[in-house]
Amino acid sequence: MAELPGKALAQELMQQSRTESRTTPMATVIQAAREGKFCAEESFRLIGQLWTLERLFYYIYGGWGQGLEIGDFPPSVKYLFSRQIMDESTHEMLYLDTLLRRRWIKTQKEAFSHPYGQFRLDSALAYYAFSLRNLATYPHSVRIAALNLGAKIVELTWMEGLAEALTDTDLQGVFTSQFVENRSHISMGRRIVEECIRTPFEADLCRWACGVARRDYGIFLCELSDMVLGRETIVEAQAAPLRVHD
């Protein structure tokens, strides 16, 4: 389908995300796993935080879904989104199941109050989740470009690296079992950008949103890797102070 209007843009965004995904803060976690320094405690911290992020996606996707209107996008775009909502929920349950199965927590309720599963407003995790939530303001094709062709490409790359480095096959399975869905989300993103992004204005919005999603996901990964490896997190403002008027 050579006439797809957003074909070149999809390739451009994917290429940028692949390039950025080669160096992320998760490299030190992967290295720790290779050196046998990624043990139960580190695994608990990692899975706990990833679960916390996944449970925030109910609010992100809830906000995005509220913005869809009749006739704004072809039905296929919405079918793909509904599938993505369910996949993300499956990953949330997968992480929680791991926390329970490993007996790191005794009950689901305990996960919410445990320091590794607690949601803290003043955190990079919240920063990333809120940044995605704000994309509800933009057309669905733009936010899908940002997440599926931005952060999700970075995520898949570090997950593949970590899964390869892990010797614990059960924990390895937690990540490898997500690959099929993560790859399909990237394909969904590519298709939506190729088919629905038609104007230079929309393309610029996609470039901006994709860059923001990658950047804010990177900030989260920095906090995550610090926490997993027991390092002190240094919080740095990512943008110049801004006067907000509303």
Next chain:
Amino acid sequence: MHPLLEQFLEKWVWPTAPGARGAAFRLRITEEKCLKGWEIALQRSLAEIEKGLASGNDDWQRRVALGGYAGEGVQMSIKQMSAQLLSVDLTEQEHYIDLQRMRARQVWDECKHSKLHAEVLMAKGWIKDERELLHNAAAHTQPLPAYFGLSMMFPHIHPLARAAQHYFVEAIACLGIAAYIHLVDDPMVRHEHLSQRDEELMHFMEGKYKIDTYCTTLENQKPVEDTLDFLLHRLRVSL
């Protein structure tokens, strides 16, 4: 009582999990409010199907498929289910995350259902592809806007209020499907309904589970009963 309703009650309504603290409340609202509605809804479905079959043409199948497409699926359900993903405050997520998980599944279920309706319209030659429906008002309009609006108001009412809709209205969906399977031989119409059967039943069972598990105090029961009363009296669902 019609055997289809009797069978549904025996298999899915009356059995109660041991120790389910909200079950007494559920059984009371079932007997006082739901039974009559279910009976009328089933009779109405059977009568409509018989009228369609007696009409001598397939146009009623087209209307059912268009109505189904308008009432569930990619256009209507994503908005509803998204509102309900947001019906659980972050501070309450530890109590109600299961509700969000079930909504995430239902949004996918409902979207598969709109595909089934579109498949009927395509297989019968009424449309070439689903995109044609983007320009068909009948595929996007339905008689009860307040019903769907209620769904979107649950974030502002109570996370459990949706249980009334699930328990009462999804039972009607299950009974309607049973009626189609009972009366219609057309393979596409059977496919349209049979393929939804398990998922609609799951949505009904979700309502049952939520009431049995969570509606254990007057405070938790009130939003459910209020919603049920609204469905019965204001929207006259099945009355």
